[in-house]
Every structure is written in C-alpha cells, then in structure tokens.
Amino acid sequence: MDFCWSPTDPVIALFVPTDADEMQPARVSLIHVPNKEELKKKNLNGVRDCKMFWQSNGEYLAVLFNQFNGTRSTNYQRFAIFGIKDPGIPLEDFELENENDMIIAFSWEPKGQRFAVIHALDQRQNVSFYSVIKSHNRFQFSKLVTLEVEQAGSLHWSPAGRFILVAAMRGCGGDLIFYDVDALATLAIERFVATNIEWSPTGRYVATIRTLSDELDVRQEEFQEGVMIWSFFGVLLYQIPRRHFTQFWWRPRPSPSSCTQEMQDVLEVVNELDIDLDNDLDNVIFFGDVDNEDTSFHIIYRATFHLESTRGLGSVVDRDWTYDE
Incomplete structure (x- = not known):
C-alpha cells in the first residue's frame, strides 16, 4: 500500500x-x-x-x-x-x-x-x-x-515553469540540456556530471552540485567537487570548487504574507540603501569566501557579507544590517 x-x-x-x-x-x-x-x-x-x-x-x-x-x-x-x-x-x-x-x-x-x-x-x-x-x-x-x-535520467523544471533541465545524474556521465518549452528550443548543452541540481526560488539561476560518491562512474582524479551556478538559459556564471563538498541550499524567499516585523525592518533598510531585491539579493548564496572551513550555515552568511561589502552597499551579519561607507 x-x-x-x-x-x-x-x-x-x-x-x-x-x-x-x-x-x-x-x-x-x-x-x-x-x-x-x-x-x-x-x-x-x-x-x-x-x-x-x-x-x-x-x-x-x-x-x-x-x-x-x-x-x-x-x-x-x-x-x-x-x-x-x-x-x-x-x-x-x-x-x-x-x-x-x-x-x-x-x-x-x-x-x-x-x-x-x-x-x-x-x-x-x-x-x-x-x-x-x-x-x-x-x-x-x-x-x-x-x-x-544521449544520456538522461532526471527532469528539473524551473520553479517559474517554462524552462527545464534534462540531466544525467550520479551513476553515469551525460549531457546537461537547458530547454525552453515555450519556444521549443534547446538553449544550451553541456557535457557534465552532477549529483544534485537545485533551482533558485525565482527560477533565474540553477546550481549543479558535485559531491563525491561511490555511485559515480568516474575516476576520482577526474571529478571536481563543488558547485556551479548557471543562468536559466545555460550560461555558466560562477563556480566554487570545494573538496569534501556535501550540501548546497538556496536562500528561501518567503511570501510577503509571512513577513515578520523583523523582515519589515530589514526591507526598510534595503529601500534606504537602494538595493534591488529582485537582482541583488538573489545571488547572495553563491558569492563569498570559499576558503571558509565552517559549516554550510556560516558559509551562507559569509557569502552574503561578501556580496554586499564588495558592492559597497552593506553587510548582513546574524540578521543585523549595517552600512559600510
């Protein structure tokens, strides 16, 4: 049953x-x-x-x-x-x-x-x-x-629909195919091996994750662990090679109805700093200090800090917003 x-x-x-x-x-x-x-x-x-x-x-x-x-x-x-x-x-x-x-x-x-x-x-x-x-x-x-x-085993729709990734996962190599179902057009094809695929909540970006596994039919010296970030149409934007890489999460995007007073306070600061929520904050999870040896949770906050400080907009440290001149 x-x-x-x-x-x-x-x-x-x-x-x-x-x-x-x-x-x-x-x-x-x-x-x-x-x-x-x-x-x-x-x-x-x-x-x-x-x-x-x-x-x-x-x-x-x-x-x-x-x-x-x-x-x-x-x-x-x-x-x-x-x-x-x-x-x-x-x-x-x-x-x-x-x-x-x-x-x-x-x-x-x-x-x-x-x-x-x-x-x-x-x-x-x-x-x-x-x-x-x-x-x-x-x-x-x-x-x-x-x-x-040539080789396919999994389907990964964008959360916004329309775009999809067709991928071969884990046990074999194969192609990573970016496809637009509205236009019925292949956007990009990459020869790639991944153990996991995660779309960003907005559907603008997608992460392909590699973690070393006995299930993978590749030699260890040919397999680079880490995460690669792609645009929804198949352009590689950023990559973080990392030995012993284990897990990757995108920052959640809560609905407006679930915003607490704390989030409202943060949004007020964001408006004061003229940060584009749709374009600036969608990227925070994959920029940062990749030499950080802490847990994945702390890496996320280091990444957020790095993105904002490099743009001169501010920083996020344990949910506290500060502005750097």
Missing part, C-alpha cells in the same frame, strides 16, 4: 495492491480527509505497483503503473491522469506512442498544464513534452516535441 497527499487540498491518493490470490484488482482511490469520502476510484487489472505524481497546484494527479498481460510475459507502462479540480474528477488514460518504451522519469511543470517524460527503447533515449488540453469537462494530451538525448 502507498499514499500521496495533494500539495494544496485535504485529499490523499491511495494505492491498494491486488490481494495474494489476485481475486481483487489493484486500485487507486482519491479520499477526502477527514470525512473519508471516496471522490474517485480506478481499478487496475494486472498491476502490482505504481508511482504517483501530483501537479504543484493539485490540479492533476498522474499515476504510472506497470501492467502485465495475462501470462505475465510482457510488461507495459501506462499512465492514468486525474483532473482533480474539474467537476466529477475526469480520468483519462495516457500512453506513449510506442508502448514498449520504458518510462525513466516524469515531471509536471510547476503551476502549469505541461509535463515531461524521459523514455527509452533499447539504447535510444528520448524526452517528450506534452500539454493537457481541456474541452467540455474532459481533457486530452497534445505532444509538443520529442528530443533525442
């Missing part, structure tokens, strides 16, 4: 596998909490397991399941996609053009109507992009484009 909460509503998606004698089919149910009302159910014959993917607004739920034929000699992968916020919760099946393709990764565009799928057949890998088209309380799927890729 498996379950997955909606990111926005008190709804839980519940997968119940078939029983031991296979007299009852597996099923996916949408349950409203706390009244336990079953909003929608789909039976899945010949299915042992599945993966569930919520869209960030809770508008859609995609369920990927492996379905066997009667003799269990052949395995097909298919999707069932629920339109959660539409009347009656319509349900549509979705499968790739070639039903023999193996699904490697799936990802919804944040707050959007599009999704991406990495799929493979033999040694050939592709990335396909689709859009959900609604019509008369039903929806269908329109393929936007299919890209041939």
Whole structure:
C-alpha cells in the first residue's frame, strides 16, 4: 500500500495492491480527509505497483503503473491522469506512442498544464513534452516535441515553469540540456556530471552540485567537487570548487504574507540603501569566501557579507544590517 497527499487540498491518493490470490484488482482511490469520502476510484487489472505524481497546484494527479498481460510475459507502462479540480474528477488514460518504451522519469511543470517524460527503447533515449488540453469537462494530451538525448535520467523544471533541465545524474556521465518549452528550443548543452541540481526560488539561476560518491562512474582524479551556478538559459556564471563538498541550499524567499516585523525592518533598510531585491539579493548564496572551513550555515552568511561589502552597499551579519561607507 502507498499514499500521496495533494500539495494544496485535504485529499490523499491511495494505492491498494491486488490481494495474494489476485481475486481483487489493484486500485487507486482519491479520499477526502477527514470525512473519508471516496471522490474517485480506478481499478487496475494486472498491476502490482505504481508511482504517483501530483501537479504543484493539485490540479492533476498522474499515476504510472506497470501492467502485465495475462501470462505475465510482457510488461507495459501506462499512465492514468486525474483532473482533480474539474467537476466529477475526469480520468483519462495516457500512453506513449510506442508502448514498449520504458518510462525513466516524469515531471509536471510547476503551476502549469505541461509535463515531461524521459523514455527509452533499447539504447535510444528520448524526452517528450506534452500539454493537457481541456474541452467540455474532459481533457486530452497534445505532444509538443520529442528530443533525442544521449544520456538522461532526471527532469528539473524551473520553479517559474517554462524552462527545464534534462540531466544525467550520479551513476553515469551525460549531457546537461537547458530547454525552453515555450519556444521549443534547446538553449544550451553541456557535457557534465552532477549529483544534485537545485533551482533558485525565482527560477533565474540553477546550481549543479558535485559531491563525491561511490555511485559515480568516474575516476576520482577526474571529478571536481563543488558547485556551479548557471543562468536559466545555460550560461555558466560562477563556480566554487570545494573538496569534501556535501550540501548546497538556496536562500528561501518567503511570501510577503509571512513577513515578520523583523523582515519589515530589514526591507526598510534595503529601500534606504537602494538595493534591488529582485537582482541583488538573489545571488547572495553563491558569492563569498570559499576558503571558509565552517559549516554550510556560516558559509551562507559569509557569502552574503561578501556580496554586499564588495558592492559597497552593506553587510548582513546574524540578521543585523549595517552600512559600510
């Protein structure tokens, strides 16, 4: 049994596998909490397991399941996609053009109507992009484009949507592909090995992180640990090589409604110093004294101090703002 909460509503998606004698089919149910009302159910014959993917607004739920034929000699992968916020919760099946393709990764565009799928057949890998088209309380799927890729294993959408990174991660080398889904255009391709990828909260920058791992199929002398910062369109902006690098975090950007009085005081100082919040403070996390041997928390504050002091605007030290002439 498996379950997955909606990111926005008190709804839980519940997968119940078939029983031991296979007299009852597996099923996916949408349950409203706390009244336990079953909003929608789909039976899945010949299915042992599945993966569930919520869209960030809770508008859609995609369920990927492996379905066997009667003799269990052949395995097909298919999707069932629920339109959660539409009347009656319509349900549509979705499968790739070639039903023999193996699904490697799936990802919804944040707050959007599009999704991406990495799929493979033999040694050939592709990335396909689709859009959900609604019509008369039903929806269908329109393929936007299919890209041939050399090696891919993960999908990383910008938090703002539109831009996506297609990457090979951890166990193998491959390409880092920056792609614009609006324009259906490849922005940049870099030969790169990474262990993690983190978009900035604004979607302007993306960090590729390298930490040494036994899972990586590269020689240690060829692998440089650290972090590299890219623009959303694939230009390398900054890099910090660092031995024994372990973790990277972007500075969170709280919503205005969550601002405390302390943050309001900080914003007043920011306005006095004429700091552009959208452009100046988005960068603070990856500038700084890279020779600092303290913990990652202190490195973040050293980095913030370095960015502001080099521009002559001020500094942030333990949440206290000071102005340097």
